[in-house]
Amino acid sequence: MVTFDVITMGRISVDVYPQQVGVSLREVTSFGKFLGGSSTNVAVAAARYGRRAATITRTGADPFGEYLHDALRGFGVDDRWVTPVPGLPTPVTFCEIFPPDDFPLYFYRQPKAPDLEIHPDELDLDAIRRAKVFWVTVTGLSQEPSRTATLAALRARGDGFTVLDLDYRPMFWSSREEARRWVSEALPYVNVAVGNEDEWETAGDATVELVIRKRGPRGVFAQRGDETVEVPPVAVEVVNGLGAGDAFGGALCHGLLAGWDLERMMRFCNAAGAVVASRLACADAMPAEDEVLAKLEEAVNA
Amino acid sequence: MVTFDVITMGRISVDVYPQQVGVSLREVTSFGKFLGGSSTNVAVAAARYGRRAATITRTGADPFGEYLHDALRGFGVDDRWVTPVPGLPTPVTFCEIFPPDDFPLYFYRQPKAPDLEIHPDELDLDAIRRAKVFWVTVTGLSQEPSRTATLAALRARGDGFTVLDLDYRPMFWSSREEARRWVSEALPYVNVAVGNEDEWETAGDATVELVIRKRGPRGVFAQRGDETVEVPPVAVEVVNGLGAGDAFGGALCHGLLAGWDLERMMRFCNAAGAVVASRLACADAMPAEDEVLAKLEEAVNA
Numbered sequence: 001m002v003t004f005d006v007i008t009m010g011r012i013s014v015d016v017y018p019q020q021v022g023v024s025l026r027e028v029t030s031f032g033k034f035l036g037g038s039s040t041n042v043a044v045a046a047a048r049y050g051r052r053a054a055t056i057t058r059t060g061a062d063p064f065g066e067y068l069h070d071a072l073r074g075f076g077v078d079d080r081w082v083t084p085v086p087g088l089p090t091p092v093t094f095c096e097i098f099p100p101d102d103f104p105l106y107f108y109r110q111p112k113a114p115d116l117e118i119h120p121d122e123l124d125l126d127a128i129r130r131a132k133v134f135w136v137t138v139t140g141l142s143q144e145p146s147r148t149a150t151l152a153a154l155r156a157r158g159d160g161f162t163v164l165d166l167d168y169r170p171m172f173w174s175s176r177e178e179a180r181r182w183v184s185e186a187l188p189y190v191n192v193a194v195g196n197e198d199e200w201e202t203a204g205d206a207t208v209e210l211v212i213r214k215r216g217p218r219g220v221f222a223q224r225g226d227e228t229v230e231v232p233p234v235a236v237e238v239v240n241g242l243g244a245g246d247a248f249g250g251a252l253c254h255g256l257l258a259g260w261d262l263e264r265m266m267r268f269c270n271a272a273g274a275v276v277a278s279r280l281a282c283a284d285a286m287p288a289e290d291e292v293l294a295k296l297e298e299a300v301n302a
Numbered sequence: 303m304v305t306f307d308v309i310t311m312g313r314i315s316v317d318v319y320p321q322q323v324g325v326s327l328r329e330v331t332s333f334g335k336f337l338g339g340s341s342t343n344v345a346v347a348a349a350r351y352g353r354r355a356a357t358i359t360r361t362g363a364d365p366f367g368e369y370l371h372d373a374l375r376g377f378g379v380d381d382r383w384v385t386p387v388p389g390l391p392t393p394v395t396f397c398e399i400f401p402p403d404d405f406p407l408y409f410y411r412q413p414k415a416p417d418l419e420i421h422p423d424e425l426d427l428d429a430i431r432r433a434k435v436f437w438v439t440v441t442g443l444s445q446e447p448s449r450t451a452t453l454a455a456l457r458a459r460g461d462g463f464t465v466l467d468l469d470y471r472p473m474f475w476s477s478r479e480e481a482r483r484w485v486s487e488a489l490p491y492v493n494v495a496v497g498n499e500d501e502w503e504t505a506g507d508a509t510v511e512l513v514i515r516k517r518g519p520r521g522v523f524a525q526r527g528d529e530t531v532e533v534p535p536v537a538v539e540v541v542n543g544l545g546a547g548d549a550f551g552g553a554l555c556h557g558l559l560a561g562w563d564l565e566r567m568m569r570f571c572n573a574a575g576a577v578v579a580s581r582l583a584c585a586d587a588m589p590a591e592d593e594v595l596a597k598l599e600e601a602v603n604a
Binding site for chain 1: 318321326327328329330331332333334335364365366368369372391394396398408410412413
């Protein structure tokens with residue numbers, strides 16, 4: 001019986017990302033291969049802070065799937081709940097890198113992503129219950145059996161932080177209304193919800209213990225009970241904005257576990273996101289605590 | 303009204319191929335981006351011999367699709383019949399390169415490849431009729447509407463060489479019997495059929511004017527009426543066997559148009575395949591005539 005600091009549940013993929021910046025997939029000539037998927041990246045980011053992290057997801061039964069296990073272990077993320085789905089290829093994701101603010105994604109997740117084949121009866125509900133932070137995403141609600149599994153996991157939760165990453169991606173849904181319906185099913189079981197303005201538009205007005213709204217150039221707004229905090233963005237030369245949100249998420253897990261006050265936590269999360277935005281990679285770019293603190297100090301002195 | 307030497311019809315994809323040889327997709331770290339797809343490669347190979355070539359196929363309406371147009375034009379292949387299909391991603395294909403004889407392919411062609419969305423009523427049947435060589439593949443028969451379109455194109459043919467590339471890939475079919483059924487529908491309309499031993503197993507005994515059997519280490523067997531020819535393989539240090547068959551096909555188009563005798567043609571096709579097998583790339587590796595002749599001479603003197 002092991003208790004994890006952080007268990008995340010959701011997407012995984014092989015990110016096949018350009019080695020050239022500022023060009024479209026029409027012009028790019030070569031690619032690197034990286035671990036990807038939002039909730040997976042959050043586990044990687046949390047592990048970088050020394051947190052004991054695991055992720056629940058599924059891959060294809062193929063060499064790309066084996067690579068994802070290697071990469072998870074390399075990042076110190078427990079892969080015991082990462083299982084193969086025969087007959088479905090491991091998803092690959094291409095992107096284009098147009099700094100500072102345009103990073104289109106091209107998902108190859110058809111006919112179905114293995115990570116949407118997470119079955120409720122295969123969950124280790126004891127481990128999920130005991131995890132100090134449990135992190136799920138709205139994408140996990142987009143299809144069955146992952147939807148039922150995600151809700152079953154949420155219902156199993158005991159004490160601790162239960163986070164819903166609003167992570168709303170229109171291409172995974174028939175409509176925003178459909179997403180809103182399932183977000184509203186999940187919200188009663190979580191005590192932290194985090195998303196950007198568009199994602200909160202999908203979620204609607206939610207009564208959650210800790211609400212975090214990422215507002216891009218306007219910084220971050222957080223509310224816990226009567227306490228509200230607004231922190232400005234950390235100025236950074238953006239190289240690749242992809243992964244910044246997951247870096248924020250990993251930092252949030254770390255801050256929640258550390259018991260930091262709201263402002264300190266939001267400043268740290270913001271800076272962690274800024275560090276990753278200033279780097280080309282995503283999972284490989286997740287910072288250690290001293291790197292985030294250096295970025296924070298740099299921002300204060302700027 | 304333009305008359306093409308060669309029109310091919312069938313698959314197209316972005317080949318995302320490892321930049322490392324002898325490692326699986328588990329270990330590979332970077333990839334190059336190439337034009338791919340069997341019938342597309344055949345058009346490229348024919349164009350390298352100075353033949354006026356076009357291909358009929360479809361891409362996604364995305365940057366990878368635009369890249370394929372750029373690449374076709376770069377190789378001198380007419381792309382007027384290459385059209386986008388909204389809503390379907392341009393297929394990508396990964397491979398592993400284990401010389402000398404293991405080159406697994408990983409197709410991302412779901413939910414459906416745009417090249418299987420070729421509709422019969424969009425075909426330029428006049429141009430197809432007039433082409434000196436018209437080249438179709440068995441994969442084009444695997445799904446509708448491409449199947450009906452392929453058969454309609456074959457029925458429209460006038461004089462000239464009409465080639466069926468037996469190109470049987472089990473993953474594109476529910477069963478070998480299903481493939482055999484549609485191959486037998488197509489065979490009466492072709493006067494050249496080419497494939498390896500396994501593909502001929504799918505085709506069954508066919509009455510075709512020119513039969514070409516690629517037998518790997520046993521060389522090539524060809525039969526035209528009472529005339530039979532067997533030519534030995536060309537010894538080569540294999541780097542990447544992928545594309546060798548398409549190089550053979552482009553050379554076959556060239557030889558048919560040149561009116562070469564059967565033995566000369568088969569030796570040339572064999573050597574063209576060997577040249578590409580000795581190179582890492584596929585479409586980018588298609589040889590000019592003098593390169594093939596040099597390889598032939600080298601083989602004679604070895």
